[in-house]
Amino acid sequence: MAYFSAFPANNVSQFFLRQGEPTNTDVCENYYRFSDLDAVKSILNHKIRGTVFDKTQIVPPVVDEPENIKLDDAYKLGAAHKAWMLLARDTIWKLSNWKNKKLLAWLDSMNPDIIFLAPGDGAFSYRLADEIARYLSKPLAVVCMDDYFINNRNKGELLGGIRQKLFMNVVNKTIQNAAAIFTICDEMNKAYTNLFHKQCVTLHTSADNKSMVLKSDASRVSYIGNLSCGRYKTLLELGRAISEINDDTLTKVIDVYSGSKEAEYISPLKNAPGINFRGAIPAEQVPEVMSESVMVIHTESFDPAMKELVRFSVSTKIAESLMYGPCLLAYGPEGIASIDYLKENNAAYVISRPEDLEKGLEEILTNKELREQIVRNARALALKNHNADVNPRKVRKWLQEVVDKSQNESSTN
Numbered sequence: 001m002a003y004f005s006a007f008p009a010n011n012v013s014q015f016f017l018r019q020g021e022p023t024n025t026d027v028c029e030n031y032y033r034f035s036d037l038d039a040v041k042s043i044l045n046h047k048i049r050g051t052v053f054d055k056t057q058i059v060p061p062v063v064d065e066p067e068n069i070k071l072d073d074a075y076k077l078g079a080a081h082k083a084w085m086l087l088a089r090d091t092i093w094k095l096s097n098w099k100n101k102k103l104l105a106w107l108d109s110m111n112p113d114i115i116f117l118a119p120g121d122g123a124f125s126y127r128l129a130d131e132i133a134r135y136l137s138k139p140l141a142v143v144c145m146d147d148y149f150i151n152n153r154n155k156g157e158l159l160g161g162i163r164q165k166l167f168m169n170v171v172n173k174t175i176q177n178a179a180a181i182f183t184i185c186d187e188m189n190k191a192y193t194n195l196f197h198k199q200c201v202t203l204h205t206s207a208d209n210k211s212m213v214l215k216s217d218a219s220r221v222s223y224i225g226n227l228s229c230g231r232y233k234t235l236l237e238l239g240r241a242i243s244e245i246n247d248d249t250l251t252k253v254i255d256v257y258s259g260s261k262e263a264e265y266i267s268p269l270k271n272a273p274g275i276n277f278r279g280a281i282p283a284e285q286v287p288e289v290m291s292e293s294v295m296v297i298h299t300e301s302f303d304p305a306m307k308e309l310v311r312f313s314v315s316t317k318i319a320e321s322l323m324y325g326p327c328l329l330a331y332g333p334e335g336i337a338s339i340d341y342l343k344e345n346n347a348a349y350v351i352s353r354p355e356d357l358e359k360g361l362e363e364i365l366t367n368k369e370l371r372e373q374i375v376r377n378a379r380a381l382a383l384k385n386h387n388a389d390v391n392p393r394k395v396r397k398w399l400q401e402v403v404d405k406s407q408n409e410s411s412t413n
Contacts, residue, residue, distance in 0.1 A: 001027045002206035003116075003143070006392035009055075013110045015103075015128065022053055029055040032106045036089065039096035048100045081121060083154040083163040090166075093124035099131060107136060113403045115140045117174075121148040123167045126174040139179035139406040141399060143203060144192060147312045172196070180402045187337040188312040201398060204385040207319035212287045214326050214375075221329075221365075222293040224257045224286055225317050227265040229310050230301025234331055238297065239274030241358040250365045254297065257281050257289060290325045295349075295364065295371070300332030300339060302354065307333055314338045322347055322382035327371035329364060331357065347378040 004012050004027045013030035016022050022031045031053040038049035115138055117129040133140040149171060154160030175181065175196045182203040183189040189200045221242065223235060235256060243252050256269055259280035269277045281289065290296060298318055300310055314337055321328045328348035332339045342348035349370070351360040364371060383390075 002388055003203070003392060003395045004028070005388070006396045013112060015132070016053075017125070025055045030110060032103060034098050034103065036092065039092050039098060042097040042100075043092065043095050046097070048097065048102050050098075050100065050102045050106075052102075052106055081153065083157045083159040086121060086123075086154070087159060087163050087166070090123045093122075094127070098128065099135075104135065107132065112136065112138060114138055114179075114399055114406075116399070117142045117178075118145065119148075120146070121153070121167070123170040126170050130174040130177055133177070137410075139402050140174070140177060141180040141182065141402060142175060142178045143182040143184075144188060144200075145184050147188065149195060150191060151308050151311065153309065179406060180398065182398075183312075185312060185314045185337045185341060187340065191312070203395065203398075204391065205314060205316050205319040206388040206391040207316065207323040207382065207386045208388045209382075210287055210324045212291055212324045215291055218292050218294045218326065219251050220255055220289075220293045221251055221253070221295045221297065222255045222257065222289050223297040223299070224281075224289060225298075225315065227256075227258050227260040227262070227269070230303050230306040231299050232260075232265040232269055233303075234299040234301055235275065235297075236268060236272050237354060237357060238299065238331060238361075239269075239272050241274070242361055243274030244358060245362050245365070247362065247366070250362070251294075255289070255293075257286075286320075287324070290321070293326050295327045295329050296321055296325050298328060298330045298332075298338065298342070298348065300336050302333050307336060310336060310338075312337045314341060318342070319382065319386040322378040323386055325378075327364070327374050328378060329361075345377060345381045346374065347381045349374055 001024065007027070009025060009027055009029045012028040013032070014022070014028050016031045016033040017035060018033075019035040019037050022028075022033070033051045033053065034049060041047070042049045115129055115133045115136070117125065117140060119125045119129070119142065129140055129142075149168065152160060152164040154163055157163075175198065178198070181192065181196065181198055181200040183192055183200045184203060184205060186202050189202045193200050223238075225231070227235070235254065239254050242250075242254060245252065253274055253276050256275055256277045257280070258265075258277075260266065266277065269275050298315075298321070300313075301307060318328070318338055328342065330339055330342045330348040330350045332352065334340060334343075334352045339350060339352060343350040343352070349360070349364040351357055
């Protein structure tokens with residue numbers, strides 16, 4: 001949504017791969033749905049599947065509708081991303097009749113200038129985008145938001161090595177045919193430019209510049225986000241350290257807000273010193289929590305396996321904190337994109353060694369001038385790299401350059 005908000009909604013079309021009806025007409029008004037279920041049914045009964053939606057047919061769903069709950073449960077099961085699941089899904093799509101006359105007619109009617117792929121770890125999505133771009137003779141742009149290429153997330157599984165090799169065969173073919181590759185941070189840019197031998201462009205995560213007043217008497221320290229990838233363990237360390245600070249004028253607790261429901265994360269936090277687990281809050285309440293906080297926390301795990309998993313991650317929450325939040329405290333090891341990015345730009349108070357934790361917490365909590373300087377640095381960085389008013393125009397400009405180059409090359413051939 002952030003990338004394409006500079007385009008009129010009727011200029012954007014989406015090949016919608018999820019079961020259920022699309023709901024977002026603010027950025028995109030034209031959809032063609034072909035889901036996993038359609039893929040399976042097209043194999044079993046050899047009938048042409050696929051559904052066209054336009055703005056007049058899209059109705060926002062009832063959140064607690066039984067059908068939507070079933071769909072969410074099914075996608076949560078698939079979210080486990082086990083090697084055998086990924087192989088099975090890719091096989092189903094390869095055997096399916098997704099590229100049927102109904103889809104081709106819709107593609108011809110949309111007549112796009114460029115194909116934009118935001119892929120995950122399913123080989124089939126790369127194959128789909130590549131074949132569609134070839135069919136239309138249009139350039140393909142790929143945005144990489146997470147690392148599925150260098151880090152094999154299934155390497156500990158029986159089929160993990162085979163699955164990764166088959167996956168990368170498809171990825172390499174698609175990437176070599178791509179006219180542009182976008183990455184979410186400079187570290188990923190360098191790594192993927194080297195991996196694919198093609199120059200990438202960094203496209204930072206965007207955040208709206210909300211008008212929020214930070215309260216001068218704020219005293220809370222807050223964490224807002226998910227607890228996976230070992231983050232709950234580093235929060236336990238932070239809670240223990242803040243509870244042991246020998247200064248009664250400072251807060252001794254961290255308010256943790258998270259929608260995570262896994263007992264292995266939540267149970268330790270509910271019983272930990274220095275932690276007040278508050279559960280999930282709606283998105284509209286996040287600015288209120290930020291305004292009442294003297295500091296918000298970003299943390300990453302020191303565990304080598306987790307460090308490899310989040311090596312290139314820069315969350316939306318970081319962009320939002322930089323844009324309008326209070327002082328950001330980042331606790332995690334060097335060598336992770338988010339930690340290094342914040343440290344290099346002095347946009348957070350960064351603690352990158354566990355032995356420095358208690359001393360660092362006490363310093364940043366007692367030094368108001370330092371916190372204010374960090375916030376000023378954060379705002380400048382956010383306006384430069386994460387501005388939701390500017391970044392969509394960058395996307396449009398870059399995509400237009402790709403289209404123009406493609407058309408010039410076609411006219412000279």
